[in-house]
Amino acid sequence: MEPGMEAVLKVRGLRVEFETNDGRVEAVKGIDLDVMPGETVAIVGESGSGKSQTTMAIMGLLASNGKASGSALYRGREMLGLPDRALNGIRGEKITMIFQEPMTSLDPLYRIGAQLAEPLRFHRGLSKAAARPRIVELLRLVGIPEPERRIDAYPHELSGGQRQRVMIAMALACDPDVLIADEPTTALDVTVQAQILELLASLQQRLGMAIVFITHDLGIVQRFADRVYVMRRGEVVESGPTAALFARPEHPYTRMLLAAEPEGTKPAPPADAKELMAGDDVKVIFRIGGGLFSAAHEIRAVDGVSVHLREGQTIGIVGESGSGKSTLGRALLRLLPSEGRIAYLGRPLDPDPAAMRPLRSELQLVFQDPFGSLSPRMTIGRIITEGLLIHRPGLSARERDRLAGEALAEVGLEPAMRNRYPHEFSGGQRQRIAIARAMILKPRVIVLDEPTSALDRSVQKQVVELLRELQARHGLSYLFISHDLAVVRAVSDYIIVMKSGRIVEEGPTEAIFDRPQQAYTRTLMAAALDTKRFREAAE
Amino acid sequence: MLIYTLRRLASAVPTVFVIITLTFFMIRMAPGGPFDLERPIDPLIMANLNRAYNLDAPLWSQYLTYLSNLLHGDLGPSFTKRDFSVNDLFAVGLPVSILLGSLALLVAVVLGTILGAWAAIRQNSGVDYAVVGLATFGITTPNFVVAPLLSLLFGVVLGWLPAGGWSNANPAYWVLPIVTLALPQVAVIARLVRGSTIEALRSNHVRTARAYGLPTRVVVGVHALRAAMLPAVSYLGPTAAGLLTGSVVVETIFGIPGIGRYFVQGALGRDYTLVMGTVVVIAIFVIFFNLVVDLVYAWLDPRVRYD
Numbered sequence: 001m002e003p004g005m006e007a008v009l010k011v012r013g014l015r016v017e018f019e020t021n022d023g024r025v026e027a028v029k030g031i032d033l034d035v036m037p038g039e040t041v042a043i044v045g046e047s048g049s050g051k052s053q054t055t056m057a058i059m060g061l062l063a064s065n066g067k068a069s070g071s072a073l074y075r076g077r078e079m080l081g082l083p084d085r086a087l088n089g090i091r092g093e094k095i096t097m098i099f100q101e102p103m104t105s106l107d108p109l110y111r112i113g114a115q116l117a118e119p120l121r122f123h124r125g126l127s128k129a130a131a132r133p134r135i136v137e138l139l140r141l142v143g144i145p146e147p148e149r150r151i152d153a154y155p156h157e158l159s160g161g162q163r164q165r166v167m168i169a170m171a172l173a174c175d176p177d178v179l180i181a182d183e184p185t186t187a188l189d190v191t192v193q194a195q196i197l198e199l200l201a202s203l204q205q206r207l208g209m210a211i212v213f214i215t216h217d218l219g220i221v222q223r224f225a226d227r228v229y230v231m232r233r234g235e236v237v238e239s240g241p242t243a244a245l246f247a248r249p250e251h252p253y254t255r256m257l258l259a260a261e262p263e264g265t266k267p268a269p270p271a272d273a274k275e276l277m278a279g280d281d282v283k284v285i286f287r288i289g290g291g292l293f294s295a296a297h298e299i300r301a302v303d304g305v306s307v308h309l310r311e312g313q314t315i316g317i318v319g320e321s322g323s324g325k326s327t328l329g330r331a332l333l334r335l336l337p338s339e340g341r342i343a344y345l346g347r348p349l350d351p352d353p354a355a356m357r358p359l360r361s362e363l364q365l366v367f368q369d370p371f372g373s374l375s376p377r378m379t380i381g382r383i384i385t386e387g388l389l390i391h392r393p394g395l396s397a398r399e400r401d402r403l404a405g406e407a408l409a410e411v412g413l414e415p416a417m418r419n420r421y422p423h424e425f426s427g428g429q430r431q432r433i434a435i436a437r438a439m440i441l442k443p444r445v446i447v448l449d450e451p452t453s454a455l456d457r458s459v460q461k462q463v464v465e466l467l468r469e470l471q472a473r474h475g476l477s478y479l480f481i482s483h484d485l486a487v488v489r490a491v492s493d494y495i496i497v498m499k500s501g502r503i504v505e506e507g508p509t510e511a512i513f514d515r516p517q518q519a520y521t522r523t524l525m526a527a528a529l530d531t532k533r534f535r536e537a538a539e
Numbered sequence: 540m541l542i543y544t545l546r547r548l549a550s551a552v553p554t555v556f557v558i559i560t561l562t563f564f565m566i567r568m569a570p571g572g573p574f575d576l577e578r579p580i581d582p583l584i585m586a587n588l589n590r591a592y593n594l595d596a597p598l599w600s601q602y603l604t605y606l607s608n609l610l611h612g613d614l615g616p617s618f619t620k621r622d623f624s625v626n627d628l629f630a631v632g633l634p635v636s637i638l639l640g641s642l643a644l645l646v647a648v649v650l651g652t653i654l655g656a657w658a659a660i661r662q663n664s665g666v667d668y669a670v671v672g673l674a675t676f677g678i679t680t681p682n683f684v685v686a687p688l689l690s691l692l693f694g695v696v697l698g699w700l701p702a703g704g705w706s707n708a709n710p711a712y713w714v715l716p717i718v719t720l721a722l723p724q725v726a727v728i729a730r731l732v733r734g735s736t737i738e739a740l741r742s743n744h745v746r747t748a749r750a751y752g753l754p755t756r757v758v759v760g761v762h763a764l765r766a767a768m769l770p771a772v773s774y775l776g777p778t779a780a781g782l783l784t785g786s787v788v789v790e791t792i793f794g795i796p797g798i799g800r801y802f803v804q805g806a807l808g809r810d811y812t813l814v815m816g817t818v819v820v821i822a823i824f825v826i827f828f829n830l831v832v833d834l835v836y837a838w839l840d841p842r843v844r845y846d
Contacts, residue, residue, distance in 0.1 A: 105746075
């Protein structure tokens, strides 16, 4: 921040309150924020820190029960409390925004050209026809191939990355002074993420707008931002130039965030460790459609993959969305019909659900979504012990209760919590509960399907440590499915890289990370682990 | 899309055929016949009547005759309304029912959408409560209560409109029946549109529209309402068919020569051809409007495409 320069966006004492059934909730507690022309400011924080609500308040987009107070000046003009009509002269023209959810941020019912034309029509008074060449130019600018043709596409005909590019085009339509990017890449695959961030960095250099970048990802901040504001529970706990803040974090919370990057490695199990699970040439083929008038369409979600999991081993399966990694995990547990040979302890697994049932206690699964995978109407105790009703029907209610308490203690929760309901727990606690539900059945193999993806980094680290601990204590074997290479590196001793249903590359973790052989693996690594500044990459 | 439409129309033929067949035999299974009176008729006269109307032939032969007549567009003679064929009755009644029904439908869609959207935009305000209250009233109050009350108030007490009766030429006669028919539909559509508009207003793409400084009329009218119309459109298919084929209650209370009452009269009087005719007409309307709904749906929502 250069002294003497006038901030394009100046926020003072901003408060955001929500009127809820449980009383008044203060989401933002009086923060100050300055954005200079042309600079990139990152607002970093974990979920619930108030980082998104800060920008929503500035843009007048708070939910109807929300109220903002304080001051937010755009070039000296107060934005808070402006009626929509007056605010519309600024938002969409001077200050624009792109959102976290590229899949739903565009109206599914209109062609992208029509949606891109709207800001130009209402802020610049262009007719639809007059806006068209400008829109084609914008689409070309954000790297949409064949813009003359794509301008007439509907959002559902574009991929997530392309939709986010369209959103960026919309944000640039009226040459804004400030572009607010609210977790713009969180919902995207790592390689796409890198492309979008590079695009933003290069556009900023060419067009000179300021960017306010909201994220939970410190890796991105380091590569992208000039200055950082660290937010926690509605307050800015620390701010400063990026390099200085990363080199000398002062606030304990900032230090904690920086230390929350997953670390450590896992040694391989002894060479003579017994093979628990083996899948050979596994194929999962979905047939879609097919009727009197049309041929069936075939999707090979998993196409000839072999996996051998040994006792005490953790195999990390990485790949982007659609690579077939989750499908493979489910097929190995016989939760999906598949072709090929799948064996557990040397015996082939019977695809018949009844024959599989006795083995299910030893082969467990933990899901990604800690919010959707626990029944909201059951207590934690009942959720955890439900499996016991089937696998150990002889147990009395009292014994089940005792085991539930033990399982909770095992995953680091209070045994007394077993009488509470899932909504009373945070995301990290819920994932512990899901792990406890698997552990109570004394499994030998656990398929972990993106178990940390929905969690904040600091919580992620705790869950990873818990998983390591349980593995050491009980000699568990994990199949760890994730798109997050940093986490996979910390927990796995063997890595399988998947793309389009096939294995691209596999090997011990160190070898894969240090000497990736395939171009695709290298792209993945670069996108996830590079520390080079995007601006340099864009040049 | 054209191929889809043609295929749907082609698949309607067997559907109608099955409906006709089932109805034909079911109504014949009901005890009694068209000429049963409270006092028994002379058996000789009865036999003559049955012969005149071909009722003495075996059932399957009657069925084939009916089908063949139907293919020529002949719905047969009415059994109870002497000297009238079902075609004659419908030629007079159907236009009246369609006129009333389509106007009621128009009122219901326009008013229901406006009220529903208005309530959604002003959620939890006086307007919202008023619309929701009105809608509950409209849904819960049966039309045999609404019709006489309207007739009494506007026809008798105030004398603004005819209390009953019908004229094809004078729209004053149309008003009260249309209001009676439209009221419950206004209520249902208002509720549907209100609910889906509230949801649409909270959706991410509406947030985008607001963040880009679009005027409120565009945010609501262009981006929220189109998505919000979808559930109402699904509801409108069967509703349109029901409205356009007349209502026995409204026609009876206001004395309107529509076709709604024929269904009840035909069924009670064992007027086989009249019942069949009504069923055929209603079946065709239902199938037609369901097709229209699907096409409108695809037009509103580009993600839905049939082919």
